Structures are given as structure tokens and as C-alpha cells.
Amino acid sequence: xxxxxxxxxxxxxxxxxxxxxxxxxxxxxxxxxxxxxxxxxxxxxxxxxxxxxxxxxxxxxxxxxxxxxxxxxxxxxxxxxxxxxxxxxxxxxxxxxxxxxxxxxxxxxxxxx
Amino acid sequence: xxxxxxxxxxxxxxxxxxxxxxxxxxxxxxxxxxxxxxxxxxxxxxxxxxxxxxxxxxxxxxxxxxxxxxxxxxxxxxxxxxxxxxxxxxxxxxxxxxxxxxxxxxxxxxxxxxx
Numbered sequence: 001x002x003x004x005x006x007x008x009x010x011x012x013x014x015x016x017x018x019x020x021x022x023x024x025x026x027x028x029x030x031x032x033x034x035x036x037x038x039x040x041x042x043x044x045x046x047x048x049x050x051x052x053x054x055x056x057x058x059x060x061x062x063x064x065x066x067x068x069x070x071x072x073x074x075x076x077x078x079x080x081x082x083x084x085x086x087x088x089x090x091x092x093x094x095x096x097x098x099x100x101x102x103x104x105x106x107x108x109x110x111x112x113x
Numbered sequence: 114x115x116x117x118x119x120x121x122x123x124x125x126x127x128x129x130x131x132x133x134x135x136x137x138x139x140x141x142x143x144x145x146x147x148x149x150x151x152x153x154x155x156x157x158x159x160x161x162x163x164x165x166x167x168x169x170x171x172x173x174x175x176x177x178x179x180x181x182x183x184x185x186x187x188x189x190x191x192x193x194x195x196x197x198x199x200x201x202x203x204x205x206x207x208x209x210x211x212x213x214x215x216x217x218x219x220x221x222x223x224x225x226x227x228x
């Protein structure tokens with residue numbers, strides 16, 4: 001089955017700096033890659049996703065890039081703010097009626113004021 | 114619009130007891146999922162239901178059973194709870210547009226402790 005590796009497991013940055021979280025996947029058939037943010041004690045919430053026919057997607061301070069050849073994708077957060085502090089999860093899936101996500105183990109991002 | 118609703122929010126069980134976790138969604142989604150979340154392990158899929166009437170095992174199905182009661186509801190049952198099943202359980206649902214899967218939406222979770 002699919003295997004998703006996520007790095008780093010913890011990341012500490014100063015407010016205003018950029019943060020980058022990287023994930024690799026094993027199944028070349030995977031074609032959907034969402035990113036979730038989970039604040040302490042809360043539910044995971046989708047922040048951005050990308051499909052395999054797109055190399056990059058941006059939403060305000062958040063961007064995701066996908067390299068299908070290398071089977072890796074990354075989350076970029078610019079101008080970080082304290083409210084960006086949370087655990088971030090990447091995931092990968094093969095689309096279709098039987099789709100299921102395989103998650104990475106998460107990255108704890110701390111933004112220091 | 115409530116989205117995905119899970120009950121109960123917290124539960125403490127003794128080893129060997131049984132319990133059913135309930136999940137309902139009001140977004141007319143075809144697919145529903147049960148995950149467990151343990152520290153440092155991310156979200157691991159227990160069971161999923163791609164559509165009403167079907168269920169399939171995920172990565173960690175042992176010790177669990179599921180029922181897709183109708184399109185809205187998907188329950189998870191622990192027949193004989195074990196301390197290793199202490200975890201936070203999340204239910205999620207997603208729709209399908211053509212061949213393009215839509216994002217999974219999560220409930221607030223059930224925090225389950227087994228003594």
C-alpha cells in the first residue's frame with residue numbers, strides 16, 4: 001500500500017519567517033495530496049490540496065508544490081504568525097470511488113513571537 | 114449545517130467492555146471513514162465505506178467492526194475493549210465529483226480511554 005513520509009517532525013521558526021514541510025510518497029498512482037492543520041484538541045482541517053495535474057497551488061500565505069517524478073510534495077508557509085502554530089499533516093491518495101487517504105505522521109510547527 | 118457529528122465526545126471503559134462510537138454527516142457524502150490518532154503516529158485508517166452498503170478494512174482494523182447504517186451514519190464498534198485501543202477516534206466523510214475526490218471533512222473526535 002501507500003506509504004507517506006513527512007519531515008521534519010518538529011519545526012520552530014520566528015514570527016515572519018517562512019516554514020517548509022516536506023513529504024514523500026511511495027505509490028506513483030497517487031494523484032491527490034491534501035494538507036491538514038490540527039490545533040491542539042481540535043479536528044484536522046483542510047488548508048490546501050493539490051492534484052497530480054498541477055505542479056503548484058497557492059492560497060494567500062500558503063503554497064503547495066508537487067514533484068511527481070521524485071514523488072514528493074511540500075507545504076510552504078510565508079510570513080508565519082503565532083496562530084500558524086499547530087500540527088500539520090500531509091496525505092496522499094489514489095482517486096476514484098474507493099479512495100482513501102494515507103497520512104504522514106505530522107509536523108509540530110511552533111511560531112515564536 | 115453541522116457537518117460531521119460524533120458521539121460521545123469522551124468515554125472511559127474498562128478492559129473487556131463493548132462500545133459503539135456513532136458518526137453522522139449531513140453533507141450528502143458517499144464515503145465515510147474511521148481513523149484513530151495516537152501520539153507520534155498521525156491518523157491511521159481503521160475502516161472506511163466508499164458508499165452506502167459497502168465497508169472495507171483500512172490499515173488497523175483488528176479489534177473493530179463497523180456498520181454503514183445508511184448514507185448519513187457510520188458506526189464503529191469495539192466488541193471487547195483493550196488498553197491498546199485507548200486513542201482519539203475521528204470520523205470523516207467525503208464526496209465524489211466525477212473521478213475527482215473531494216476533501217475529507219472530520220468530526221470533533223471521540224477521546225476514548227480504556228483502563
